[in-house]
Amino acid sequence: MxxxxxxxxxxxxxxxxxxxxxxxxSKTFSNEEKGFALFLSWVKKHSKQSEWRR
Known part of the structure; x- marks a missing residue:
């Protein structure tokens, strides 16, 4: 793969x-619970917009 x-x-x-x-x-998030939640949301958003695998 x-x-x-x-x-x-x-x-x-x-x-x-x-x-x-x-x-x-690229993006920077605060290293706290709220920042981590925003980080996960941001990655999920970009994974739907982009073809991650061939």
């Missing part, structure tokens, strides 16, 4: 930095 999109996540004390390589989307 070949994937077209990869996700990179950098977690620090204050933020969660995310990059979706393959579609060029």
């Amino acid at each position: 070949k994937y077209k999109v990869f996700i990179g996540i950098d977690v620090s004390k204050l933020t969660i930095d995310v990059h979706l390589h393959g579609i060029g989307a």
Whole structure:
């Protein structure tokens, strides 16, 4: 199985930095419960807009 999109996540004390390589989307979220929920929602939104797998 070949994937077209990869996700990179950098977690620090204050933020969660995310990059979706393959579609060029990046975003920073706060490293707290609300930020994590927003992060999951953002990834789900982009996974529906993009073809993740071949």
